[in-house]
Amino acid sequence: MKRTLSVMMLTWEFPPRVIGGISPHVFFLSKSLAKNGVKVYVVTCDFPGAPAHEIIDSVEVYRIDSYRNPAPDFATWVYLMNVNMQKEAAALAGKLADKIDVFHAHDWLVATAGIGLKHIFRKPLLVTMHSTEIGRREGTHTSTEKMIHETEAWFTYEAWKVICCSEYMVSHVKWAFGLPDDKLVMVPNGVNTHIYENVEKQDLKSFRSKFALPEEKIVLFVGRLVYEKGAHVLINAIPKVLGKIDAKFVIVGSGYMKEQLSNIVRSMGLEHKVLFTGFVEDETLLKLQKCADVSVVPSLFEPFGIVALEAMAAKSPVVVSDTGGLSEIVEHDSTGVKVYPNNPDSLAWGITKVLLDENYRNRIRENAYKKVQEKYDWDKIAQQTKRIYEAVLGAYSKSFWA
């Protein structure tokens, strides 16, 4: 390649629009790719107050009008949003005149836009599957779920390569859509360790006092309050933990189970031990992760488990359920504690073990931090991703589309 490689990222969320893990993923991947000499254009949904076009560290971000068309339901909204995303991305790619080498689309939420652009410009489409419908729902039961699943199957069929963030997801996606081995590549998700280093030690004391009493240990849960994230498993583990050690359970995030969960907490008489913060600002989240005596990820289904990685980067010891991507991130007794999924007794055991043994806690904390720096560094991940782009373009150059 003589000239700069350029990629157009399609994503339905990009900061300041943050719904789940795709937003920070695309943000850090794009910035790190730019640092490694790749020209990145991001096309994403709009957000109140965010500009329609901006340049962040030489990454060009375009935000499209995503609520232009009224929609009867979420899935139909997604396809309608794609009409506008595809139109805007097409106009941009057309204007850049053959400058886009690769379209890189993240999850089914931008599937139709990505597929159309691939054929119209005859450029390779790369797909990152962050999750699957069949995994989220433990099967496909309704028409909507089947439709999304079939859209994902079509999306991965049209992709030149499908990138997954864990070995678990590679095998899951391979099974879910019947893909050949050589179409799948594993590139882990990354985490930034230096953003946690900047959090000042001294203001943490007063910050901490807003969430817990000095004698209470902080047990932190961060995630959407939806079934597969397993907040209900944590709540069921609380009495067992409190029998051994005093603690405050801080639950960060929002979701359709929020009301149900707070009702359970009330009926258990644990309102004074559980704090639902809702969605919090990045700054607050960073500090909470720094303060937490233990971070818990009790997911039932977890394609990757970025929250565990963030906690490890913040030097908070982690207790995770032994499932999906979490199984790969954490090595039991070395970089964290693994417990049985969907098992409150096992989870309570893990939390108690970490909270009661300071030496153990410090050991897994240090090991985890080293592991994060070694394996989950964004710069390394961007280099791996760039090599995939180059390999795909090498194969593409011999095809009749080139």
Place this chain on the structure above:
Amino acid sequence: MMRVIIFSWEYPPRIIGKLAEYISALATQLVKNKVETHIVTYHDFLTGAVEEANGVKTVRVTNPVRTHIGVLTWVLTLNQEVERAAANIYYQANKQIDLIDVYDWHFIPAAVTLKNALGIPFVYSVESLEDHRSPAANSPFNMAIKSIEWLGFYEAEKVSVKSDWMRDEIVRIYDVPTEKVKVVLPNTSSWIKEVLELYNAATGGLRNR
């Protein structure tokens, strides 16, 4: 020679209403008048190969997503296959497509994207409007279809209708400038001449490039 792609969601042997026969007659007449005519349409299984009959080239696409929750999701996922078929014609024709003629709202998204990506102008040929099909309905479902119709009127080079009444309705409902809308009466001796005039107006005399 002018090269045109027609997008229609019905075409023989798939006949839903009167549109299929109309497109068939139109394509035959266009070929007689030295317009290279491609049809991109939907069929459940007659897909893949290009059918050539009386000089008209037809590609039929189907929806890769088989389960749907409504006509909107069905239409919106079918559009990518329409784009793929149109792009194949475009590249095989050495990027020389003068015009897309799109019938009703179904394939407006594909026409709009192709215009923005490759600079191919399109004519929006209106058979009916959501406002008339579902009178006084303003649920999000109906509004979504109306917003696609609006997008079509906004992005189209020209709008084609079959009656003065329809022209006035489009001007009334969507605020489309009257001069953008051309009435082409079928079943008259000047019909195909008027279609060709419309196509020429929409391409701005591009055909001799």
